[in-house]
Amino acid sequence: EASGAQEATIDGFHLVIDALKLNDIDTIFGLPGIPITDLTRMAQAEGLRVISFRHEQHAGNAAAAAGFLTQKPGICLTVSAPGFLNGLTALANATTNCFPMILISGSSEREIVDLQQGDYEEMDQLAIAKPLCKAAFRVLHAEDIGVGIARAIRSAVSGRPGGVYLDLPAKLFAQTMDAEAGRRSLIKVIDPAPRQIPAPDAVKRALDLLKRAKKPLILLGKGAAYAQADADIRALVEKTGIPYLPMSMAKGLLPDTHAQSAAAARSYVLQEADVVMLVGARLNWLLSHGKGKTWGQDKGAKQFIQIDIAPTEIDSNVAIAAPVIGDIGSCVAALLAGVDAKWAKPPAEWTGAIAERKDKNLSKMAVTLAARPSPMNFHSALSVIRDQVKARPDAIVVNEGANTLDFARSIVDMYEPRKRLDVGTWGIMGIGMGFAVAAAVVTDKPVIAIEGDSAFGFSGMEVETICRYNLPICIVVFNNNGVYRGTDVNASGTPDVAPTVFVKNARYDKLMEAFGGVGVNATTADELQKALAEAVASRRPTLINAVIDETAGTESGRITSLNPSTAKKK
Numbered sequence: 001e002a003s004g005a006q007e008a009t010i011d012g013f014h015l016v017i018d019a020l021k022l023n024d025i026d027t028i029f030g031l032p033g034i035p036i037t038d039l040t041r042m043a044q045a046e047g048l049r050v051i052s053f054r055h056e057q058h059a060g061n062a063a064a065a066a067g068f069l070t071q072k073p074g075i076c077l078t079v080s081a082p083g084f085l086n087g088l089t090a091l092a093n094a095t096t097n098c099f100p101m102i103l104i105s106g107s108s109e110r111e112i113v114d115l116q117q118g119d120y121e122e123m124d125q126l127a128i129a130k131p132l133c134k135a136a137f138r139v140l141h142a143e144d145i146g147v148g149i150a151r152a153i154r155s156a157v158s159g160r161p162g163g164v165y166l167d168l169p170a171k172l173f174a175q176t177m178d179a180e181a182g183r184r185s186l187i188k189v190i191d192p193a194p195r196q197i198p199a200p201d202a203v204k205r206a207l208d209l210l211k212r213a214k215k216p217l218i219l220l221g222k223g224a225a226y227a228q229a230d231a232d233i234r235a236l237v238e239k240t241g242i243p244y245l246p247m248s249m250a251k252g253l254l255p256d257t258h259a260q261s262a263a264a265a266r267s268y269v270l271q272e273a274d275v276v277m278l279v280g281a282r283l284n285w286l287l288s289h290g291k292g293k294t295w296g297q298d299k300g301a302k303q304f305i306q307i308d309i310a311p312t313e314i315d316s317n318v319a320i321a322a323p324v325i326g327d328i329g330s331c332v333a334a335l336l337a338g339v340d341a342k343w344a345k346p347p348a349e350w351t352g353a354i355a356e357r358k359d360k361n362l363s364k365m366a367v368t369l370a371a372r373p374s375p376m377n378f379h380s381a382l383s384v385i386r387d388q389v390k391a392r393p394d395a396i397v398v399n400e401g402a403n404t405l406d407f408a409r410s411i412v413d414m415y416e417p418r419k420r421l422d423v424g425t426w427g428i429m430g431i432g433m434g435f436a437v438a439a440a441v442v443t444d445k446p447v448i449a450i451e452g453d454s455a456f457g458f459s460g461m462e463v464e465t466i467c468r469y470n471l472p473i474c475i476v477v478f479n480n481n482g483v484y485r486g487t488d489v490n491a492s493g494t495p496d497v498a499p500t501v502f503v504k505n506a507r508y509d510k511l512m513e514a515f516g517g518v519g520v521n522a523t524t525a526d527e528l529q530k531a532l533a534e535a536v537a538s539r540r541p542t543l544i545n546a547v548i549d550e551t552a553g554t555e556s557g558r559i560t561s562l563n564p565s566t567a568k569k570k
């Protein structure tokens with residue numbers, strides 16, 4: 001009505017949309033289909049941004065990355081059963097990585113599912129989701145939509161963030177209720193991620209341990225990046241003078257070129273440190289579970305301080321001498337308050353020994369990075385990207401692969417927080433395009449996706465999505481003709497190629513051209529440098545097919561030892 005009179009009733013579709021908007025959620029990553037196609041149209045009509053993907057796993061990965069970057073739960077919307085299942089991988093990965101996201105899936109009617117009467121895309125989705133995520137809820141009545149969305153948001157971001165499943169049966173959307181009652185039923189979540197203040201005695205215990213340390217080390221995990229307590233974290237490192245190691249997604253909390261970064265002497269400091277403070281990092285497989293030769297088991301016991309929001313994480317792998325439980329922002333602030341001007345910096349023997357090893361290793365790396373072999377290898381191609389990121393520290397790097405991942409982690413320095421998104425705790429392939437789309441949509445910054453050729457293949461069809469929304473994403477495919485490398489042979493004599501080998505000299509750049517983006521085939525470092533610089537400056541969707549020496553890779557890169565056959569040889 002031109003008079004703007006309020007409608008008498010409101011339907012389930014609009015209650016969901018209004019509940020999301022009420023909680024400052026402005027973007028949905030999804031894939032339309034029964035029963036949620038109309039929801040995508042209505043959400044767009046009501047001002048939400050709806051980013052539509054070609055596979056639900058990548059929409060889910062985008063939602064997870066959006067959650068990590070914004071501290072607000074990313075929303076992934078899928079159809080029932082197969083669409084829901086495709087989103088589950090991203091939901092489980094988000095939960096493993098403590099990224100806040102909500103997977104909202106349409107579902108079949110309870111009365112048919114519970115009697116297993118064979119509905120269209122019938123599946124008991126709530127039961128299947130529960131073990132794979134932090135929390136799972138179903139809403140059956142329109143008047144409960146406000147509670148359902150509020151519970152999902154609070155579960156996703158409070159405490160240890162993670163993935164939440166919200167099951168919305170098809171019939172819910174068409175339900176209507178009095179418009180005013182509907183508006184009153186919606187909940188604006190107050191303080192969804194409440195600060196959790198650490199106990200003063202826990203803070204004192206940790207500071208006392210650090211003060212007594214002869215070889216202290218601070219380990220920054222992706223939880224520290226997620227916390228957005230950047231200034232305090234930097235101040236804690238700099239005021240204590242303690243060397244630090246960033247895990248891959250914590251790179252950039254302090255610039256990787258920082259004098260206190262021990263990354264270039266990682267093996268030495270893990271072996272030698274006597275007190276290690278973990279900030280948003282877990283002692284899982286990525287840190288050899290805090291024991292064994294990585295940690296210099298024969299060099300005397302180490303003492304760990306662990307800052308974590310989950311008390312049950314403490315002692316998960318080794319004894320923690322000083323647990324500090326709370327949100328990272330509150331814990332770091334409390335520790336910082338205890339570091340006064342009289343704080344004694346670590347002994348010069350310790351910082352000097354680190355500096356000596358760093359300088360030696362960085363000098364060696366500089367020689368390797370300066371080389372310009374033909375064809376390119378991982379190092380020469382990554383040295384080009386390293387220079388581009390140094391010139392544009394605001395760009396966001398997405399990274400996956402094996403060798404492409406491992407070498408990029410140490411070669412491509414990051415200068416700002418939350419500028420590197422990668423395979424995380426699981427080491428999962430396929431996050432590339434979903435993470436890249438989220439980074440571009442959420443930040444509007446240029447994105448450089450550094451992709452192994454196998455890794456890119458998991459989400460490559462989303463190149464069309466990237467072109468459709470004209471996102472400033474430059475994909476660099478490290479094309480070495482296969483998984484890890486391209487030289488394996490099929491010893492059986494049958495005509496099939498080896499399981500790890502791809503079509504030789506494929507032209508991934510043509511894929512981008514197919515959808516109107518810029519495709520470049522780079523056979524030299526100079527060609528790569530030129531194409532990358534143009535892509536970042538133009539903000540045009542670009543795919544650079546970087547031709548890499550097919551013999552250059554190592555099976556499984558840095559984690560080759562996890563292969564059972566390799567382990568057997570030990």
Ligand SMILES: Cc1ncc(Cn2c(C)c(CCOP(=O)(O)OP(=O)(O)O)sc2=O)c(N)n1
Pocket residue numbers: 400401402403404405427428429430451452453454455456478480482483484485553554556557
């Ligand atoms: C979903 C999924 N499938 C398979 C793997 C196993 N895998 C696979 C298939 C990788 C790809 C390595 O090949 P690439 O071409 O992407 O990388 P490089 O050429 O840089 O070694 S790395 C890795 O751990 C995985 N981690 N995740």
